[in-house]
Amino acid sequence: MQFPTSSRIITQQFGENPAIYAQFGFPGHNGIDFAGVLGDPIYAADAGMLHVHPLDPQGYGLYCTITHKENLTSYYCHLQQLVVKDKATLKAGDLIGFMGNSGFSTGPHLHLGLRKLPYTKNDPYKGYIDPLPYLQETESNASLPSSLPQTSFSSLACPLPAGGGQSSTISSRTVDKKGTAVIKATLLNIRSAPSIQAPVIGILYESAVLGYEKMVMVQSGGGWEDVWLCFGEVLYVAAVFQGVAYVQLDNGTI
Ligand SMILES: [Zn+2]
Secondary structure, eight states: OBOSSSOOOEEEOTTOOHHHHGGGTOSSOSSEEEEOOTTOEEEOSSSEEEEEOOOBTTTTBEEEEEEOSTTEEEEEEEEEEEOSOTTOEEOTTOEEEEEBOOSSOSSSEEEEEEEESSOOTTOTTTTEEOSGGGOBOOHHHHTOSTTOOTHHHHHHHOOOOTTOOOOOOOEEEEEOOOEEEEEOSSEEEEESSSSTTSOEEEEEETTOEEEESEEEEEEEETTEEEEEEEETTTEEEEEEETTEEOEEETTSOO
């Protein structure tokens, strides 16, 4: 298994804080917590089938599980957003969502759980085991996500003019329109503002499903009006950039 996030800062180990976890029926913390910031990408620790669960406001918040071989199930909890549909088949390292602060959580973090079924009646952790010994560094992990190249989106189909080009936004308008979009590009950068000059803070891969809350139309010059999808308050992806569509909207307009 690989690390599900770029953070290696573990703020709560397996088995810690028995007094807190008694209310959940465990002798201690039933997973490990990774510190991070809102919107950090969360990746599948290993291949398997993803399951989206009902919101658990008093516990795991927005969460999903992935069932793996050898009766192992991994848990990804307190998410801000999920970008993969229920019953999706995933490879290790596929993006599944973004770090949040939902449920029983005092700050943005990922609770990673690992459960091995079946468990014996007298197992106080009900099958939950410490995920840490299962996690291994991989080459793909090592380059994600803080060192992501700025070029991964612009090199797809929208090279900037030689000399850097003009990046100033002429005008933009925001449309309150919710919907879902399927990513059509091999990968699509998530940025902190509706501009290819804005920092890359994550990546969506082909076929990922994105729930968006707003559309932002940006006049980028040269007669193009770009369309950016906004989600999670301050996360943006380019739906249409300089006339090229990178997503398919559920309502078929792009
Ligand atoms: Zn936790």
